[in-house]
Amino acid sequence: MKFIVHVMPRKVVLDTQGRSVESVLQQQGFSVLGCRVGKRIEVDLSGDDQAANRLQVEKMAKEILTNPLIEDFEIEARP
Amino acid sequence: MSQRKIGVLRFPGTNCDADVLEFARELGYKAEYLWHADRFSHQNWEALIVPGGFSYGDHLRCGALAAKSPAMQSLAEGVKNGVPVLGICNGFQILCEARLLPGALLKNQSGRFVDKVVGLKLQNSAERFYRNMPVEMKLPIAHGEGRYFVEDDELKRLQDQSQIWLTYSENPNGSVADIAGVLSPSRKVAGLMPHPERALHDWMGGTDGRSFL
Numbered sequence: 388m389k390f391i392v393h394v395m396p397r398k399v400v401l402d403t404q405g406r407s408v409e410s411v412l413q414q415q416g417f418s419v420l421g422c423r424v425g426k427r428i429e430v431d432l433s434g435d436d437q438a439a440n441r442l443q444v445e446k447m448a449k450e451i452l453t454n455p456l457i458e459d460f461e462i463e464a465r466p
Numbered sequence: 467m468s469q470r471k472i473g474v475l476r477f478p479g480t481n482c483d484a485d486v487l488e489f490a491r492e493l494g495y496k497a498e499y500l501w502h503a504d505r506f507s508h509q510n511w512e513a514l515i516v517p518g519g520f521s522y523g524d525h526l527r528c529g530a531l532a533a534k535s536p537a538m539q540s541l542a543e544g545v546k547n548g549v550p551v552l553g554i555c556n557g558f559q560i561l562c563e564a565r566l567l568p569g570a571l572l573k574n575q576s577g578r579f580v581d582k583v584v585g586l587k588l589q590n591s592a593e594r595f596y597r598n599m600p601v602e603m604k605l606p607i608a609h610g611e612g613r614y615f616v617e618d619d620e621l622k623r624l625q626d627q628s629q630i631w632l633t634y635s636e637n638p639n640g641s642v643a644d645i646a647g648v649l650s651p652s653r654k655v656a657g658l659m660p661h662p663e664r665a666l667h668d669w670m671g672g673t674d675g676r677s678f679l
């Protein structure tokens with residue numbers, strides 16, 4: 388059973404990667420008001436209890452996949 | 467000098483381990499490596515050092531994967547039992563990811579890797595490392611992700627509890643409150659971005675690192 392964890396830097400954190408990308412986008416002529424760069428993590432779990440698996444993914448996200456001090460996450464279940 | 471030893475942890479991608487081992491031996495200690503995949507008994511070690519480098523290639527986040535290793539579990543046990551721990555550069559990142567020190571290290575504000583000698587000020591003393599030493603010193607830094615971050619309420623807590631160990635005289639990376647190193651509440655765990663092991667001899671450019679062990 389697949390889940391996607393979308394990870395983004397928290398708004399309170401200066402995202403230097405996003406800033407660099409924004410700068411190059413603008414140099415290339417795109418009209419950009421802002422840009423933030425995160426990560427997309429795919430996790431594949433065994434079993435078919437979606438609720439239980441989702442809880443596992445939340446635990447993974449909080450303990451390993453993200454650093455809650457500097458990152459936010461959202462979990463998306465894949466059919 | 468103590469009969470016990472200083473342990474130097476190594477992870478895949480650690481590259482300052484040899485320098486840190488020499489650092490400890492040069493200053494009169496017996497020192498040995500501790501491999502990331504192995505648990506160890508904290509009783510055998512007078513102090514533990516987590517050296518710099520690019521553990522796990524900085525994958526996921528700097529220090530995030532190393533923080534979960536068996537050796538770090540043993541190190542955390544050691545911390546509970548009062549073993550002093552020093553984290554240098556990636557070692558500082560690992561200790562923060564392991565929640566043994568507060569805060570996180572982010573990409574430098576400039577977006578550039580910074581490699582130079584910086585002036586530092588001692589704000590509060592660690593229990594074991596850099597005791598009774600001059601308030602000002604110079605050490606080299608070499609990092610792309612050294613910007614120390616904590617939120618305002620946590621920063622106030624660190625200030626009130628005297629957990630800010632070292633600050634930069636001229637902030638090279640955008641660290642909040644110019645913080646270069648922090649202490650745990652017990653002051654036995656200490657982490658810093660600069661490299662004391664690279665300041666042991668005049669030919670290295672300075673000897674302020676000698677005061678750290």
